[in-house]
Amino acid sequence: MDIAELAEAAWALTGGGQGRTVLGIAGPPGAGKSTLATALVDRIERLHGAAAAGYLPLDGFHLSNRRLERLGLTARKGSAPSFDVWGYEALLRRVHExxxxxxxxxxxxxxxxxxxxxxxxxxxxxxxxxxxxxxxACVAPGWSEARRLMAEIWYVETPDAVRDARLVERQLAGGRDAAGARAWVDGNDHPNGEWVKEFRAQCDRIIPELDLTGTGRD
Incomplete structure (x- = not known):
């Protein structure tokens, strides 16, 4: 499926109702989730009007660096415990209510x-x-409760080698040297991704890697 077909399928989840519908995009680090999500929002807004769709990234619920330091999670930033999952779940409930x-x-x-x-x-x-x-899509306290507030979850499946290259580049762009980037990806991003993969079967649709160049915001 291309972005046009995916946007049509996403919009169909609203069923023409007056409430809000939430679509989740899951996948391991570096899979292209934010690019797909923003491309869907952009296309739906072009077709159905400004503000017809909106973007809500989990990354906004990262704990602060100071809080991670206090919790001993600095080296595991981006792992599931480093997010305010209950704050995320509460915002999803507010989206509906x-x-x-x-x-x-x-x-x-x-x-x-x-x-x-x-x-x-x-x-x-x-x-x-x-x-x-x-x-x-993970089955764990907080994540399971958030999942119930989503109409569907789509899983972005991207080859590990492609994800690895993206993740290393992300760390380099963030200021790490080559050795530090490699160590971070191997010691943090990869373990996080392997846990995410365990819940692939919980998702409603598997999205193979798409060429979304020029369609997203990032």
């Missing part, structure tokens, strides 16, 4: 290396919310 107000959505800033508040906005007329993150 508070449909008459603007909802501000946090994100993660790769320059600051910290979560930032209110980067994205869901309007009252937003019908489809596309959320993405590594652990959306």
């Amino acid at each position: 508070d449909t008459g107000r603007d909802i501000y959505v946090p994100d993660y800033d790769r320059t600051l290396h910290e979560p930032v508040a209110a980067r994205h906005l869901l309007r009252p007329d937003t019908r489809l919310v596309v959320t993405e993150g590594n652990y959306l």
Whole structure:
């Protein structure tokens, strides 16, 4: 399927109703989740009007670096325990329940290396919310509760070699040297990804790697 067909399938989840529908995009680190999610939002807005769809990234619920240090999780930043999963679940519930107000959505800033508040906005007329993150399909406290608030979860499946190259480049761009980037990917991103893969079968649709060049925001 191409992005046009995926956007049509995503919009169909709303069923023409007046409430909000949440679509989850899961997959291991470096799979291309944010690129797919933002491409879907962009295309749906072009077809159905501004604010018809909105973006809600799990990365906005990263714990701060100071909190990670206090918890002894600095070396495991990006692992499931390094997220405020219950805050994420609470925002998803608000997406469904508070449909008459603007909802501000946090994100993660790769320059600051910290979560930032209110980067994205869901309007009252937003019908489809596309959320993405590594652990959306995982069966564990907090993640399971968040899963129940999503109509479907789609899994982005990208070859490990492609993901590895992206992850190393991400760490280099973030300021690590070559050895540090390699160590981080091997010691953190790869173990996180292997756990995510265990829950592939929990997803409703498997999306193979797509060429989305020029279709997303990042």
